[in-house]
Amino acid sequence: MSQRSFVAWARESGALIEVERPVDPHLELARVMAALDGRPVLFRALVGCGDWRAISGVCAGREHFAAALGCTVPDLVHRMAEALAHPTPPPVLDVGPCQEVVEARVDLTRMPIPRYHPDDGGRYVTAGVAVIKDANFGRNVSFHRLMLLDERRFCARIVEGRGTHTAMDTAEEDVPVAIAVGCPVQVLLAAAMSPPKGVDELGIAHALVPTPLVRCQTVDLEVPGEAELILEGRITHALAEEGPFPDLTGTMDVVRRQPVIEVDCVTHRRAPLFHALLPGGMEHKNLMGMPREPTIFDAVSQVCRCTGVYITPGGTSWLHAVVQIDKQHEEDGRRAIWAAFRGHSSLKHVVVVDMDVDLYDSADVEWAIATRFQADRDLVILTEQPGSSLDPSAAQILGQKARTAKMGLDATAPLGEDRQGYVRVGYESLDLTQYGLKDKV
Numbered sequence: 052m053s054q055r056s057f058v059a060w061a062r063e064s065g066a067l068i069e070v071e072r073p074v075d076p077h078l079e080l081a082r083v084m085a086a087l088d089g090r091p092v093l094f095r096a097l098v099g100c101g102d103w104r105a106i107s108g109v110c111a112g113r114e115h116f117a118a119a120l121g122c123t124v125p126d127l128v129h130r131m132a133e134a135l136a137h138p139t140p141p142p143v144l145d146v147g148p149c150q151e152v153v154e155a156r157v158d159l160t161r162m163p164i165p166r167y168h169p170d171d172g173g174r175y176v177t178a179g180v181a182v183i184k185d186a187n188f189g190r191n192v193s194f195h196r197l198m199l200l201d202e203r204r205f206c207a208r209i210v211e212g213r214g215t216h217t218a219m220d221t222a223e224e225d226v227p228v229a230i231a232v233g234c235p236v237q238v239l240l241a242a243a244m245s246p247p248k249g250v251d252e253l254g255i256a257h258a259l260v261p262t263p264l265v266r267c268q269t270v271d272l273e274v275p276g277e278a279e280l281i282l283e284g285r286i287t288h289a290l291a292e293e294g295p296f297p298d299l300t301g302t303m304d305v306v307r308r309q310p311v312i313e314v315d316c317v318t319h320r321r322a323p324l325f326h327a328l329l330p331g332g333m334e335h336k337n338l339m340g341m342p343r344e345p346t347i348f349d350a351v352s353q354v355c356r357c358t359g360v361y362i363t364p365g366g367t368s369w370l371h372a373v374v375q376i377d378k379q380h381e382e383d384g385r386r387a388i389w390a391a392f393r394g395h396s397s398l399k400h401v402v403v404v405d406m407d408v409d410l411y412d413s414a415d416v417e418w419a420i421a422t423r424f425q426a427d428r429d430l431v432i433l434t435e436q437p438g439s440s441l442d443p444s445a446a447q448i449l450g451q452k453a454r455t456a457k458m459g460l461d462a463t464a465p466l467g468e469d470r471q472g473y474v475r476v477g478y479e480s481l482d483l484t485q486y487g488l489k490d491k492v
C-alpha cells in the first residue's frame with residue numbers, strides 16, 4: 052500500500068487528522084506529531100517548503116499494517132512469518148512515480164527535513180530506507196537515520212554488524228546507495244526485518260503486497276517505484292559526528308563518528324509527501340517490535356504450540372514480549388521462555404500466558420501473573436546475557452554486544468485437575484437494549 056493509498060484509506064476510515072495551517076519543520080512539526088502520536092497526520096502545508104507536504108503516523112497503529120496487508124491484526128504475525136520464509140523477487144519496471152521529477156541540482160537543505168528536538172545534532176531524515184548491494188550477499192535494505200550536514204551530504208547512523216555495515220566493511224571504494232523516503236507500508240515493514248544475510252527485504256515486501264521496483268538514474272540499484280522521494284548517492288569512508296538524537300527508548304543517543312553519505316541525484320513524485328517518523332513514537336515502536344514477533348513465534352513453535360506473540364509498547368517495543376501458548380505439557384511455559392530469548396536476542400523480559408489471556412491487554416497479562424505465577428517456582432533468571440545496545444541499564448561495552456540479566460515469567464496455569472481453580476469466572480452475556488442501556492456502553 053503506497054503512502055497515497057494509505058492516506059486515502061485513513062481518510063475514509065476516519066483515522067486521518069489533516070492539518071491545514073502551515074507547520075514549520077523546525078521543531079514545530081515534531082511537537083504536533085508528538086501531541087498526536089498514534090494517529091496518522093497529513094500536514095497539508097509546510098513553512099518555506101513549496102508544494103511539499105508531510106505525513107506522520109503511517110505505521111503508528113497495527114490496524115494500519117492490517118489494512119495494508121489485507122488481514123486482521125492477530126494474523127499479521129503469520130503473514131510476516133510466511134513472507135520471511137518465502138520472499139519473491141519483485142518485478143523491475145521501466146518507469147515509476149518516484150521519478151516523476153528529477154531535480155536539476157541537489158540541494159537537500161530545501162527539503163522539509165525536520166529538526167525534532169532542540170538538543171538534536173541537526174535536521175534528520177528518520178524514515179529513510181537505504182538500498183545497497185553487498186558484493187557477497189546481494190541487496191540489503193535497512194533503515195538508517197540521516198543527519199543533514201549540508202546541501203549534498205548526510206551523516207548516517209550505521210549500526211555495527213548490520214547488513215549495511217558489513218557491506219561497507221568489505222568495500223574499499225564508496226558504496227552506492229539509494230535512500231527511499233515515503234515508502235509503501237510493506238516496504239517499511241520489510242526494511243525493519245533482519246532476515247538471514249542474502250535474503251532480499253524487497254522480496255519479503257513483494258511477498259506481502261506486490262511491490263514493483265524501478266531502476267535508479269545514477270546508481271545500479273532498484274527502489275520501490277511508489278516511494279515519494281529517492282536520494283541516490285554513495286556511502287563514503289569519510290566520518291563525521293552524528294547525534295545526539297532521541298532513540299527508541301525515549302532517551303538521548305550519544306554522539307558517534309559515523310559514515311558520510313554524498314547525494315548525487317534526487318528524484319521524487321509531484322507534490323511529494325515527506326514521511327516524518329517521530330523518534331521514540333508509536334511508529335518507531337511498531338516498526339522495531341513487530342518484525343521480531345514472527346521470529347519469536349517461530350522459535351517458540353519449535354518447542355510447544357505457540358498461538359500468539361506481542362512485543363509490548365511499554366517495553367519500548369523491543370525489550371519485552373508476551374508469548375501465548377496452547378499448553379500441552381507442564382514444562383511448556385519454561386520451554387517457551389528459553390525459546391523466546393532465542394527468537395529475539397535483544398529480548399530482556401518475557402511473560403508466557405495461556406490462550407484464555409488477551410496478550411494485547413496489559414491488565415489481563417498482569418491478572419495472569421497475579422493468579423498463576425509463583426516467583427520461587429515459575430521465574431527463570433539468566434545472568435550475563437547478550438543484551439540490547441538500546442538499554443541504558445545494560446552494561447555497555449564499546450565494540451561488543453551489551454551484557455544484561457534476563458527474566459522469564461511462566462504465568463500459565465497448571466494442567467489436569469489442578470487447572471480448575473485457575474479458570475476465570477464468566478457471566479452469561481445478555482441484550483442490554485432490553486434495559487434501555489445500549490447507548491450507555
Ligand SMILES: Cc1cc2nc3c(=O)[nH]c(=O)nc-3n(C[C@H](O)[C@H](O)[C@H](O)COP(=O)(O)O)c2cc1C
Nearest residue numbers: 193194195196208209210213214243244245338339
Ligand atoms: C524506524 C527505524 C529506525 C532505525 N534506524 C536505524 C539506524 O539509524 N541505524 C541502523 O543501523 N539501524 C536502524 N534501524 C534498525 C535496522 O533498520 C533494522 O534492525 C534492520 O532490520 C537491520 O537489517 P539488516 O541487519 O538486514 O541490515 C532502525 C529501524 C527502524 C524500524
